[in-house]
Amino acid sequence: MLDINTIEKLDKVATPFYYYDMELFRKTVDLVAVLAEEYDIKVHYAVKANVERRLLEYISSKGFGADCVSGNEVLHSHSCGFPADKIVYAGVGKTDKEIYNSLKLGIEAFNCESLQEIYVINEMARVYGLKANVSVRINPDIDAHTHKYVTTGLYENKFGISQHEFDKLIDIIKKSEHINFYGLHFHIGSQITRVAEVYSLECQRVNEIVAYFERNGLRVDNINLGGGLGVDYDDPDENPIADFKIWFETISKNIRRHEGQSVHVEPGRSIVAHCATLISRVLFVKSGETKNFLIMDAGMNDLIRPALYGAYHKIENLSAAQRTFFPTHQAYDIVGPVCESSDVWGAGRLLPLSVRGDLMAIRSTGAYGQVMASRYNMKDLAPSVFSDAIDEAPQQPDYFA
Numbered sequence: 513m514l515d516i517n518t519i520e521k522l523d524k525v526a527t528p529f530y531y532y533d534m535e536l537f538r539k540t541v542d543l544v545a546v547l548a549e550e551y552d553i554k555v556h557y558a559v560k561a562n563v564e565r566r567l568l569e570y571i572s573s574k575g576f577g578a579d580c581v582s583g584n585e586v587l588h589s590h591s592c593g594f595p596a597d598k599i600v601y602a603g604v605g606k607t608d609k610e611i612y613n614s615l616k617l618g619i620e621a622f623n624c625e626s627l628q629e630i631y632v633i634n635e636m637a638r639v640y641g642l643k644a645n646v647s648v649r650i651n652p653d654i655d656a657h658t659h660k661y662v663t664t665g666l667y668e669n670k671f672g673i674s675q676h677e678f679d680k681l682i683d684i685i686k687k688s689e690h691i692n693f694y695g696l697h698f699h700i701g702s703q704i705t706r707v708a709e710v711y712s713l714e715c716q717r718v719n720e721i722v723a724y725f726e727r728n729g730l731r732v733d734n735i736n737l738g739g740g741l742g743v744d745y746d747d748p749d750e751n752p753i754a755d756f757k758i759w760f761e762t763i764s765k766n767i768r769r770h771e772g773q774s775v776h777v778e779p780g781r782s783i784v785a786h787c788a789t790l791i792s793r794v795l796f797v798k799s800g801e802t803k804n805f806l807i808m809d810a811g812m813n814d815l816i817r818p819a820l821y822g823a824y825h826k827i828e829n830l831s832a833a834q835r836t837f838f839p840t841h842q843a844y845d846i847v848g849p850v851c852e853s854s855d856v857w858g859a860g861r862l863l864p865l866s867v868r869g870d871l872m873a874i875r876s877t878g879a880y881g882q883v884m885a886s887r888y889n890m891k892d893l894a895p896s897v898f899s900d901a902i903d904e905a906p907q908q909p910d911y912f913a
Contacts, residue, residue, distance in 0.1 A: 513749055514789075515575045518899075525905045527545075527793040528810035528894040531880050535899065537567065537787035540753050544783065545574045545853050551760040556600055558739050558780025559585045561879040564896055567784060568592035572582025577620065579739070580776040583610030584769070596620070602649065602697065602738070611636055612764050615617050623643040623697040623736070625672055630691065637690035637737060645694040647736060648673060648681060652698055652717045670700075680693035682728050695774075696722060702781060704824075705742040707755060715766035725847040732773065734809035740867055743785045748876045755781035781879035788878030790815055790894065791830075793908075794870040795849065800843060804844050806866055811853040813847025813888040815874065819854040827857060838867050846872075850889050859879045 514522070520759060549554045556577035559568070562832045563585070569592050572578070578589035583606070589599055601614050602623035611633055614622065624630050624646050651672030665899035673681055684874060685693050704710050713751055714737060722732045741759050759777075767775055792810035799805075817823035827846055839860050848855040866872075883895055899904040902912035 513828065513833070514830060516834060518902075519833060519871065521792055521902045522692055522897075523831070525791070525897060526904065526908045526909050528808075528814055528896055529791050529897045529905065530877065531789045531791050532564070532567075532878070532896060532898045533787050534566075536752055537784065538570065540783055540787065541571055541574055543753060544756055544779065545576070547756050547760045552775070553760060553763065554774055554776045556598070556776055556778045557783060558648070558778045559589055560883065562784040562788075562881075562883050563656065563781030564882065565592055566896075566898065568594070569788075571783070579780070581612050583607065585648055586610070586614050590617060590658065590776070591732065594740045597671060600647070602699075608632075608636070615640065615642055615644060619645075621647045621694040621734075623647045623649050625649045625679060627673070627681060627684055629690060630681075631895055634688040634690045642658075644691050646685075646691040647694045647697045647734060648685075648720055649697040649699070652700065652714065652721065653894075661887045672697075678724065679728075683728055684726065685730060693730055695732050695736065696725065697736040697738070699738030699778070700740060702740050703742040704740040707741065707758050711737075711759065711762045711787065712766045714911050715763060717767045719766075727855055732776050734776060735767065736767065736776040736778065737767070739780050739782070741758075741779055741782040743874050743876065743879075745785075746826065748786045748826060756782065760913065776905075785876050785879035788876075788881065789880060790874040790899075792866055792872045792874065792878040794866055794872060797866060797868060803860075804842060806844045806846045806863075806872070808846060808848050808872060809858065809872070810848035811889075812852060813850055813886050813891045814848075815877055816884050816886070817880055819852070824859070827863070827874065828873045829863050829866050830873050831870040835864075843867075849850075850891070885903055
């Protein structure tokens, strides 16, 4: 919960906007940096979670790499300070243009997800007289016990190469003269909360797969275990920083590695989720036949996660914290202004009695929030406001003055 002084400052800012707690963000990144060094694990930040320049510049300053899933993410990361040789490019569908630009930039590695992709990268590297570092994303068929839309490591998912193609894959790599086999890449899902159970299982399966590749003549110098560490959306104040200690400890205890072999992880959500809050204002309070509605000025165009897969975000009435009256609570359906029935932030949420103009906080929106925003209904994009620069933010006009 924000303190009263901060709420008073935010109440003057034009809504909606994403508010970034830079102290919490830096504290989170600094902790990951310490643990990465302690456990000798390399970190690549998953850029898709949030591409805000200020965040990326700080992350890159800590020596982390960047995990990208598009050509534009590659170029953006490089412009934010990530050296080319610390940028890895994953994703199932890389265009020729994206491959070409990444080759020319000299990125650390391509994480390839199909046999045909390896053919294409090898051929393009041949045309330009280059050699590309290629890791292969393997589908380990592991249930991450998370939402079906963010499960990525089962055979039925579109990601990675499955076991039935291993022998053909090994043969292709050995025959491809313009690629360097860089290692193996895995990613089993996102928002994983059963950390010790799921990641120990992943490590056991990875150990088996690495051993198979090495028995068949391919030395695996880099093992990338992906990301997926979950955060506490229910109580971000109680658990503002994800349990990175357990994550690193579980991996270190269960992964087998030989001398000279590097282990990599790709945290995204766990680094940025809690550091941002979507701040919105109540436009209207509406009483229906059976429900009461709070109609907000932020909608699914600003944060699509609840509409896309029913994601939960804690919602708080910040203005109520400043009041000494209105002690009662009421159940509300909190909705946005977009012309879609799915534009709902939360149904039946118990909140202090709320009125037009109240400032509302939709918590833990730093990951897959602003980065997935659109201008649907021709809405403006919600800007970023940083905790160390609130006074620089655009002020809320008074149209009745």
